[in-house]
Amino acid sequence: xxxxxxxxxxxxxxxxxxxxxxxxxxxxxxxxxxxxxxxxxxxxxxxxxxxxxxxxxxxxxxxxxxxxxxxxxxxxxxxxxxxxxxxxxxxxxxxxxxxxxxxxxxxxxxxxxxxxxxxxxxxxxxxxxxxxxxxxxxxxxxxxxxxxxxxxxxxxxxxxxxxxxxxxxxxxxxxxxxxxxxxxxxxxxxxxxxxxxxxxxxxxxxxxxxxxxxxxxxxxxxxxxxxxxxxxxxxxxxxxxxxxxxxxxxxxxxxxxxxxxxxxxxxxxxxx
Amino acid sequence: xxxxxxxxxxxxxxxxxxxxxxxxxxxxxxxxxxxxxxxxxxxxxxxxxxxxxxxxxxxxxxxxxxxxxxxxxxxxxxxxxxxxxxxxxxxxxxxxxxxxxxxxxxxxxxxxxxxxxxxxxxxxxxxxxxxxxxxxxxxxxxxxxxxxxxxxxxxxxxxxxxxxxxxxxxxxxxxxxxxxxxxxxxxxxxxxxxxxxxxxxxxxxxxxxxxxxxxxxxxxxxxxxxxxxxxxxxxxxxxxxxxxxxxxxxxxxxxxxxxxxxxxxxxxxxxxxxxxxxxxxxxxxxxxxxxxxxxxxxxxxxxxxxxxxxxxxxxxxxxxxxxxxxxxxx
Numbered sequence: 001x002x003x004x005x006x007x008x009x010x011x012x013x014x015x016x017x018x019x020x021x022x023x024x025x026x027x028x029x030x031x032x033x034x035x036x037x038x039x040x041x042x043x044x045x046x047x048x049x050x051x052x053x054x055x056x057x058x059x060x061x062x063x064x065x066x067x068x069x070x071x072x073x074x075x076x077x078x079x080x081x082x083x084x085x086x087x088x089x090x091x092x093x094x095x096x097x098x099x100x101x102x103x104x105x106x107x108x109x110x111x112x113x114x115x116x117x118x119x120x121x122x123x124x125x126x127x128x129x130x131x132x133x134x135x136x137x138x139x140x141x142x143x144x145x146x147x148x149x150x151x152x153x154x155x156x157x158x159x160x161x162x163x164x165x166x167x168x169x170x171x172x173x174x175x176x177x178x179x180x181x182x183x184x185x186x187x188x189x190x191x192x193x194x195x196x197x198x199x200x201x202x203x204x205x206x207x208x209x210x211x212x213x214x215x216x217x218x219x220x221x222x223x224x225x226x227x228x229x230x231x232x233x234x235x236x237x238x239x240x241x242x243x244x245x246x247x248x249x250x251x252x253x254x255x256x257x258x259x260x261x262x263x264x265x266x267x268x269x270x271x272x
Numbered sequence: 273x274x275x276x277x278x279x280x281x282x283x284x285x286x287x288x289x290x291x292x293x294x295x296x297x298x299x300x301x302x303x304x305x306x307x308x309x310x311x312x313x314x315x316x317x318x319x320x321x322x323x324x325x326x327x328x329x330x331x332x333x334x335x336x337x338x339x340x341x342x343x344x345x346x347x348x349x350x351x352x353x354x355x356x357x358x359x360x361x362x363x364x365x366x367x368x369x370x371x372x373x374x375x376x377x378x379x380x381x382x383x384x385x386x387x388x389x390x391x392x393x394x395x396x397x398x399x400x401x402x403x404x405x406x407x408x409x410x411x412x413x414x415x416x417x418x419x420x421x422x423x424x425x426x427x428x429x430x431x432x433x434x435x436x437x438x439x440x441x442x443x444x445x446x447x448x449x450x451x452x453x454x455x456x457x458x459x460x461x462x463x464x465x466x467x468x469x470x471x472x473x474x475x476x477x478x479x480x481x482x483x484x485x486x487x488x489x490x491x492x493x494x495x496x497x498x499x500x501x502x503x504x505x506x507x508x509x510x511x512x513x514x515x516x517x518x519x520x521x522x523x524x525x526x527x528x529x530x531x532x533x534x535x536x537x538x539x540x541x542x543x544x545x546x547x548x549x550x551x552x553x554x555x556x557x558x559x560x561x562x563x564x565x566x567x568x569x570x571x572x573x574x575x576x577x578x579x580x581x582x583x584x585x586x587x588x589x590x591x592x593x594x595x596x597x598x599x600x601x602x
Contacts (some may be wrong), residue, residue, distance in 0.1 A: 039345075046339045046348070048356050049568070050332040053575025055363055058332070062356035066349060073345050090344050112579050168587065171581025178577065263343040263401055270459045272346040272401075272451075 018202065021084070026199050028083025029102070030209050032092065032095040033200075033245060034131075035075030036103035039093060042068035042125060043256055053114055060160060063266060064121070067153040074146045081140070094264035098254050099247040100227055106189035108244075108253040115175070115182035118164040123186055125158035126222045127193045130215040139207040162226050169230025180232050192242045193219070283373055284308035297498045298364055299591040302428040305371040313497055317427050318372050319388065325365035327391035328358045330383075330564050334398040335407060343401055350447055351404060357440045364433040371429045376560065384569050392550060393480050395558030402455055402462075402469035408448015409522075410470070410477040410515070415535065416441045417511045418481065426498030456523050470519070471527045478542070479550040481508040516540045 018026065045065030053060040073089050080087035106124060108202035112119045114242070132154055135147035168179040194216040227234050243249065264272075286293055288310040296303060301308055332355050339355065342348035366376040382388040393411055398404070419441065422434040455466035482488055482504040494500035502510075512531075519526050530543035552558065 043340060046352055049339060049352065049359075050329075050336040051571045051574075053571075053578035055329065055366070057575075057578075059356055059363070062352055062359065066352050066356070069345065069349050069352065073349070076345075093345055094343075114575065146582055167582050167585040168578070171585045172577070174577050174583030175584075220550040259340050263341050267343070267461060268460060270343075270462055271454055272347055272458075 018206075023206070025083050026203055027143075027208060028079045028081075028085075029190075029199055030203055031075045031079035031082065031143065034104045035072045035079055035092075036101050037107050037124075037128075038073035038075065040069040040101070040103045040253070040256065041120075042066075042072055043260060044107065044109075044117075044120075046112055048117065048167060064157050064160065067150075067157065067190065071146065071150045071153070074149075078142050078146070090264065094261045095268075098249055098257055100148045101249065101253065101257070102245050102247060103193050103249075103251050103253075104244040105241055106186060106193065108250055108256060109186065110252050112182065112185060113178060114164075115178040116185050117169055118161050118168065119179070119182035119186045121157060122161035122165050122226065123190055123193075123219075125154050125161055127215060127219045129158050130222075131210055131212075134210040134214070138209070143208065152162070158222075165226055165232075166230045169227070169232040176231065179230065183227065183232060184235045184237075187237045188239045188241050191240040192244060195242060195245065197245060228251045229236040283314070288312055297426050297496075300424075300498070301426075302431065303426050304428045314372050316494070317430065317499065318369050318374045318379075321365055321369040321372075321430055322382065323389055323391075325362045325369065325379070326383045326388060327394065328362035328365060329500070330390045330394045330568060332358045332362075333564055333567055333594065334394055334396070334560075335404060336599060337398050338401060338404050341401070342404075347404075347451070354408070354444055354447065357444070361433075361437050361440070364436065365430075368427075368429040368433045372427075380572065384565075384572060386556075386565070389554070391480065392553040392558060393476055394564060395553050395560045396472070396476055397552065397560050399472075400465050400469060402465040403473070405448050405451030405455060405466060406469035406473040408446075410448070410473045410517070411480070412441050412444040412448060413515060414477045414480040414511050417507050417514065421501035421507075424498075424501060431479050439580050449522070451523050452524065464476050466522075467524055470524050474527050475545065475549075478508060478512070478545055479547070481505070481511065483547060483550070484545075512542050550551055 017205055042065045045061050045068065048061040049058055049065075054063055072093075076089040076092045079088065080092055106120060109116075109120060128149065132147040132151035135149060138144040138147065165179060168175040194212045196212045200209050200212065202248070204211045224234055241250075284307075286308045290308070290310065293303075293309060293313075296307075303313075335351060335355050335358075339348060339351050342351050369379060370376060379388070383390065392497060393414075398407070416438060419434055419438050423431055423438060425431040425434065451469070452466050455462040457463075485491065485503045486506045488504050491500060491503055495503075516526065516531065528543045530541065532541050534541050553561070556562075
């Protein structure tokens, strides 16, 4: 079991009666939550390009980054349309501050060594796979279409990370030690993935969103199988970090955004 | 299992003036990996293909420098895909060199120890976003002019790799042009950024064609072998003729006051190139030589434990397979 259910959450599927405009705002906020995860992790993947351990891995990490960036672009575009604010993908990516980003903290963690990057990718892709697999049946046609495309991509990301975790876990003494240390680094950020809030639960009731709590068991099962096969140990942590969905982040996000946003903000309104 | 067995074939060496070999070249035929070839031809090609591959992977750095700062998500996606293409080009080229009996790890070692070179153009810094436009338009443009004739190179695997590389480079060149066109028609600050980038990249791009013909030592033999089809100066002139009208379309100025149309020759005349700069950069004294090499070596060294682990894992799995009894055949 990864973490425990935070006490303040309302039970999933709780019926909330929303007006159409409230619902649109909620769908936009949900799309933003999914989109920010993909955007921030795409950025971290891009940081690897020209620094990977093998040329094949430069290609692979760029590819995964591009898939995530593609997901982010579709989700951010939809968020800005459906919530009625008319914000573009670039308005949302470049002109929001740290506290307005609603990605989970896991994706913003610095890359660390290759083992940390693979540990994070394994966890995130396993979660995203279960999420998108279910979101394909969303009653929201746009979210369902995004999920149908993304689930195929994420299946590859999960497979890629799985193979590396197996190689590194059951490779040399050094790689095993690094891979275990990497799991220990990312593990306190896993539980946040399965947290919902009132907004998400309202959308779950309407058949639009996926209840994150529902993803905990299948994701955990997958991770446990891979970790054990890799001759590693599922970390035993008592600390679970959270807050990303409320705009509470690690210090790392500020630097990431400073780098990502500075040029766009230096020339507000300019065409690129 | 087939297709990767080239290096297990004995390498058949023949004399440099072998009549059958020259007859294939004279008929514009292709030399393939299993064919007999002179040792000097093989070595020359390995060096050229390896240096081309090194240029692709070092070339990832100056553009990779702007991925995390790209000013829109669309530009970020395009730039990531472009740098990824360059890694892919490096892969095909190292693979082409391996068909000649070379080993990628050895070639990388030659790069990391400074015994093989890469294109000097990547020793210049990318200082602004407009440099992404200037590199695509000018550097990739010059690359295409250099590389299109290689699609007809006498060595089959290299020629075929270049067909794909040139298609992708052609897209890169157009996206560079489009970045500059957008900047040039944007705000005054953006236009100034574009002009500054063109000012900095124009002369180094002309130097990409190498020294003038009178001081280019390898040209004659490479031409006889069908590895090179046109001289440095011929290709440079072709690039200038192609680029000047494009600069006009961009509404940007090329930083050469002597640039003028010569109706008699049908070519654009250009000013004298300061080749002392090129030779300094080749010697290692360019603005970014040390930085590019340090980055490459660091990535390689920091990845060593990962490559060792992958090898150890594969060895364990192979041993397990060998220990298993063979599956029953129905």
